[in-house]
């Protein structure tokens with residue numbers, strides 16, 4: 028292991044870990060520095076209510092991971108990840124007793140929409156056929172760096188010249204207009220609109236229809252897959268894979284600054300006072316305001332970035348409530364009990380009112396609710412509890428674990444202090460005579476760097492309501508931000 032890594036990745040969220048894995052695949056020595064005591068960012072799970080109940084702390088289901096060739100190419104199943112799918116990806120019951128569902132069985136989805144208005148099932152089949160023609164290319168275009176020249180070309184070829192203009196209009200539509208064009212009943216509209224709201228766009232917003240259609244079509248094709256055992260299992264698999272390629276994840280180590288010299292990022296500083304030199308790159312998997320507002324000093328940034336940051340806005344916050352229940356939710360609509368995700372919203376008008384209240388700064392009188400039933404994971408919870416202690420550098424009995432006994436990514440500052448090899452220290456630039464050779468070597472890996480930050484993601488929770496003896500309730504409010512790389516929720 029060299030003293031200065033080829034790349035430091037700041038933040039161990041899914042984007043950071045995917046990027047780190049791709050660089051490691053190209054032979055780079057990669058160090059991931061994470062501020063929190065455990066890796067994963069918003070892809071983490073743990074016991075939040077009662078022992079044995081594992082909750083996803085933030086994100087829960089990941090259809091874009093199922094669709095992403097990059098994530099599939101990582102073969103995370105070889106590192107312990109097991110994807111699970113509920114019998115129904117999604118159910119949206121309505122007060123009239125009907126229920127729109129999204130099932131990987133197209134006939135079942137269509138039949139549920141025909142219950143609202145005969146013919147709406149056929150309308151969904153048509154929308155899904157359009158997805159099968161163009162969806163893959165559209166996803167590629169959304170998830171590759173801008174401008175998406177090749178993916179755009181493939182999309183145009185798949186559609187043909189006549190269809191192209193119609194499709195351009197289609198992707199711009201607000202979800203209400205898209206639903207009006209396709210469906211006569213409310214079921215189809217709610218199915219699309221609930222998915223649009225996952226992406227924080229309201230029913231009246233441009234592009235909202237396209238995002239609803241993309242997510243609903245992904246659910247139709249792949250279901251809404253979740254990692255068995257909780258979302259941390261996805262993170263664990265990414266970390267294990269990285270470590271198997273020599274990469275390291277060090278937690279409880281916030282990065283406070285990126286050092287730029289000669290227009291290149293050459294080192295990072297940590298809150299512990301270390302300066303870690305990098306030979307090739309610094310990747311920041313952090314919010315834009317943190318990157319451009321504090322990590323990089325303004326004199327190193329182009330004026331257009333600083334100007335753009337003045338207009339940057341985070342999405343609305345999400346309020347998340349975790350319950351441990353003593354029985355299944357007694358849904359009056361039977362399909363809701365078979366669904367991994369249940370949307371609650373009476374009508375499209377209700378969802379528009381809710382969105383309007385959010386954008387005008389009011390607490391919605393009747394929120395849009397996204398319900399995810401959870402499964403008690405007793406055995407799983409025990410093993411995760413043990414991991415948390417390891418992440419803090421402690422043994423099960425509470426004593427400090429020697430750094431050498433810990434997996435590299437779980438070495439904290441405390442354990443690192445007993446093992447100076449765990450985190451590289453002061454950055455040293457390589458001697459000049461080696462630089463030309465190194466630059467030549469960089470050419471191939473740069474391809475990986477360009478691809479890495481924009482891969483789509485998604486895996487989530489799959490929890491069945493086989494819940495046992497608890498009635499505890501906790502409430503948490505989670506500020507949420509949209510992932511620019513294209514993840515939906």
Ligand SMILES: Cc1cc2nc3c(=O)[nH]c(=O)nc-3n(C[C@H](O)[C@H](O)[C@H](O)COP(=O)(O)OP(=O)(O)OC[C@H]3O[C@@H](n4cnc5c(N)ncnc54)[C@H](O)[C@@H]3O)c2cc1C
Pocket residue numbers: 037038039040041042043044060061062063066067068069070084085086087088089090091280281282283312313314317345347484485486487505506507508509510514515516
């Ligand atoms: C409540 C909620 C529910 C969601 N549900 C879903 C869902 O079901 N499906 C889905 O696909 N998406 C969902 N999302 C969105 C998804 O979780 C995010 O898009 C995704 O986590 C973004 O990944 P990331 O790697 O870009 O960043 P993050 O996951 O935010 O990770 C960033 C990491 O960087 C670390 N970090 C930040 N600054 C520093 C620093 N200075 N030094 C060191 N480390 C630092 C943070 O601690 C964090 O671990 C949800 C998000 C939230 C909040």
